[in-house]
Amino acid sequence: MPLESIIQEIYQKGEEQVKKLMEEAEKESEQIIAEAKAEAEEILRKAREEAEKESERLRKQEVSSVNLEMKRLLLNKQKELLETVFELTKQKIKEMDSGEKKKLLEALLKKNAESGMIVYSNKDDEAVVKEVIKNLGKDLKYGGNINCLGGVVLESPDGEVRLNLTFDELLAQLYEQKMSEVSKILFG
Numbered sequence: 001m002p003l004e005s006i007i008q009e010i011y012q013k014g015e016e017q018v019k020k021l022m023e024e025a026e027k028e029s030e031q032i033i034a035e036a037k038a039e040a041e042e043i044l045r046k047a048r049e050e051a052e053k054e055s056e057r058l059r060k061q062e063v064s065s066v067n068l069e070m071k072r073l074l075l076n077k078q079k080e081l082l083e084t085v086f087e088l089t090k091q092k093i094k095e096m097d098s099g100e101k102k103k104l105l106e107a108l109l110k111k112n113a114e115s116g117m118i119v120y121s122n123k124d125d126e127a128v129v130k131e132v133i134k135n136l137g138k139d140l141k142y143g144g145n146i147n148c149l150g151g152v153v154l155e156s157p158d159g160e161v162r163l164n165l166t167f168d169e170l171l172a173q174l175y176e177q178k179m180s181e182v183s184k185i186l187f188g
Contacts, residue, residue, distance in 0.1 A: 005107075006104065006107050006108055006111060007170060007173075010104070010174065017088075017089055017092050029077075029078070032077045033074065033077070036074050036077055040066075040069070040073060040074075043066050043069065043070070044066050047066040048063065089171065090149060090168075093150065096150070098128070101125065101128070101150055102132070104150075104151075105125065105152060106132050106136075108151065108152055108165045109132055109133070109136055109140070109152065110136065113136065113138055114156075115138050116141075116156070116157045117141070117154045117155060117156060118141050118154070118155045118157065119140050119141065119142055119143060119152050120142075120143045120146045120152060120154075120155070121142075121148075121150075121153075122146060122148050122149070124150075125150055125152075126142070126145060129152060130142050148169075149166065150166065151167040151169070151170065152165050152166065153165065
């Protein structure tokens with residue numbers, strides 16, 4: 001299974017999870033945005049009353065300042081929401097079914113591992129990875145544990161080539177690629 005297929009499979013599962021999270025996040029974002037708008041409208045109303053008492057120059061300056069503050073508050077809430085979605089996705093990966101995780105590990109190793117490579121995984125997946133290595137018959141060696149959500153790191157025997165196929169890395173790449181798309185879906 002090509003790496004693209006694995007990434008696509010992870011991407012599709014991620015999209016499904018993101019879609020579910022988006023629905024939840026959309027409801028929460030509507031509430032957050034409504035609160036932010038209400039707060040911003042209150043700030044704006046007060047600023048307008050004060051600005052009308054002062055000169056036109058001061059009024060324009062205050063309105064501009066309030067608008068910037070509203071945008072900053074809204075952007076901060078949006079950023080918080082996106083980070084929450086990312087963390088929820090990571091949690092879903094942590095809770096992934098062991099059978100599904102085994103399939104993904106097998107696919108990653110079949111596609112990317114070459115004879116003689118050293119394979120690293122997290123402690124929780126060690127037994128599964130060792131079993132997959134044994135069944136592949138590619139003369140792979142288990143190199144130990146790394147700190148990650150799941151997936152594997154493959155290293156050539158001389159240490160010159162290192163492939164990071166951890167779920168952390170794959171999710172980070174997907175997150176970077178899809179950040180603008182997710183933002184558009186959530187915030188229009």
